[in-house]
Amino acid sequence: MAASTCVSPGVGTWTSSSKTGQPRGLSDYSRLASVSVPFKRGSLVFSSSLAPSTQKCSRTHLSFHASTSGSSNGASSDAHGVTATDAPSAPSTEAALILIRHGESLWNQKNLFTGCVDVPLSQQGVVEALEAGKRICDIPVDIIYTSALIRAQMTAMLAMTQHRKKKVPTVLHTESDRAIEWSKIFSEATKEETIPVLTAWELNERMYGELQGLNKKETADKFGPEQVKIWRRSYDVPPPNGESLAMCAERAVKYFSEQVEPQLAAGKNVLxxxxxxxxxxxxxxxxxxxSQEVIELELSTGIPMLYVFKRGKFIRRGSPTGPTVQGVYALTRSLAAYRDQLDKAILE
Incomplete structure (x- = not known):
C-alpha cells in the first residue's frame, strides 16, 4: 500500500509507503525506531522508521520536505516530528486544529480569477473534499468554521460525511432573532450528534477586485506576466480595486485570534x-x-493540515492520512487514543 501527498511549503511534501499489517493506535509509538529532523532555511526533512514486529509489519519510511525558501520559526521543536517520548507523563489538555483549503471550484477549473465570487465546487472538487474527509476521519471535530462562500462550505460538509463519528454538521443561522428561533433543535440527544458550523466573511478569499471573472492567462497577456504576478503574489500591492494579501490577513487573523483561538484554548477541536x-x-x-515567506507559501486544494494547540502554543503536525494513518508523526498520544476509541466502538 502506498500514499503520496503534497501539502504546502512550510507544511511540507511527504511520501510514505508500507505493506499490509500497519500497526495502529498507541502501539505505533512504541515502534518508532528513529526520528531525524534536520530543519534549516529552505528545507525540512523528516524521516522515521517502524521496526518489523510480530504482527509482520514491514518497515515504513516517511520523508517530509518543505520547499519554502524561508524559515518556519513559530512551531516548537516537536512540531516537525514525533519521538518515543512525545507525550508528557502527566495528562495535558490539547486541541486539534484542522485547516482545509476548499476543493477545486468550477472557476478554478476554467482558470478564472474567483476571489469573492460565490462559485461551487467542480466534480473534481467534490472528490477532493471527500478525500480530505477520509484523511481526517479519525480526528475529533467539535466545531467547524467556514467562509461565507459555498465552495468552502461544500468542502466542510462533504468532508464530514466521511468522519467515523458520523455527527451531522449543522449551520448556525444567527443573522436575526427569527433565524435563531426557526433553526432551533429541540432534542438534546440530537444536539449531541451535531457539529455547529459557523460561517464568517472574514475567512473569505482575498477580494480580487477588477480581476474577478477574468481568465488568468488572458490577463497576463494583456497586462504582462510580471504585473499579474505582483497582483497575485506581492504582500501589500492589491489588484485594481481589490485586496492585498496584507488586507486579507488583517481580517482573517483578527477573526481567528478573537473567535477561534478561545475555542481551542477551551479544549474544543476545530476544523x-x-x-x-x-x-x-x-x-x-x-x-x-x-511577509516574504508567506507569499511563497502554496496550499493544495483539498489537503488538510493538522496543528495541535497545547499550553498556549500551536504545534504543526503535518497532513493526516486517514484510516491507515501511515504518518504516525501527525498524531499525538491523545489523538491516537481517540482513534483507538473509534476502533473499539466498531467492535462493540
Missing part, C-alpha cells in the same frame, strides 16, 4: 474550511512567517 489566501494568512500567524 476551518476556507481559501488559499485566508488560510495562508492564518498559517503566517501560526508559524510566525515573514
Amino acid at each position: 476551518i474550511s476556507a481559501h488559499g489566501n485566508s488560510l495562508r494568512s492564518i498559517i503566517m500567524y501560526l508559524d510566525k512567517l515573514t
Whole structure:
C-alpha cells in the first residue's frame, strides 16, 4: 500500500509507503525506531522508521520536505516530528486544529480569477473534499468554521460525511432573532450528534477586485506576466480595486485570534474550511512567517493540515492520512487514543 501527498511549503511534501499489517493506535509509538529532523532555511526533512514486529509489519519510511525558501520559526521543536517520548507523563489538555483549503471550484477549473465570487465546487472538487474527509476521519471535530462562500462550505460538509463519528454538521443561522428561533433543535440527544458550523466573511478569499471573472492567462497577456504576478503574489500591492494579501490577513487573523483561538484554548477541536489566501494568512500567524515567506507559501486544494494547540502554543503536525494513518508523526498520544476509541466502538 502506498500514499503520496503534497501539502504546502512550510507544511511540507511527504511520501510514505508500507505493506499490509500497519500497526495502529498507541502501539505505533512504541515502534518508532528513529526520528531525524534536520530543519534549516529552505528545507525540512523528516524521516522515521517502524521496526518489523510480530504482527509482520514491514518497515515504513516517511520523508517530509518543505520547499519554502524561508524559515518556519513559530512551531516548537516537536512540531516537525514525533519521538518515543512525545507525550508528557502527566495528562495535558490539547486541541486539534484542522485547516482545509476548499476543493477545486468550477472557476478554478476554467482558470478564472474567483476571489469573492460565490462559485461551487467542480466534480473534481467534490472528490477532493471527500478525500480530505477520509484523511481526517479519525480526528475529533467539535466545531467547524467556514467562509461565507459555498465552495468552502461544500468542502466542510462533504468532508464530514466521511468522519467515523458520523455527527451531522449543522449551520448556525444567527443573522436575526427569527433565524435563531426557526433553526432551533429541540432534542438534546440530537444536539449531541451535531457539529455547529459557523460561517464568517472574514475567512473569505482575498477580494480580487477588477480581476474577478477574468481568465488568468488572458490577463497576463494583456497586462504582462510580471504585473499579474505582483497582483497575485506581492504582500501589500492589491489588484485594481481589490485586496492585498496584507488586507486579507488583517481580517482573517483578527477573526481567528478573537473567535477561534478561545475555542481551542477551551479544549474544543476545530476544523476551518476556507481559501488559499485566508488560510495562508492564518498559517503566517501560526508559524510566525515573514511577509516574504508567506507569499511563497502554496496550499493544495483539498489537503488538510493538522496543528495541535497545547499550553498556549500551536504545534504543526503535518497532513493526516486517514484510516491507515501511515504518518504516525501527525498524531499525538491523545489523538491516537481517540482513534483507538473509534476502533473499539466498531467492535462493540
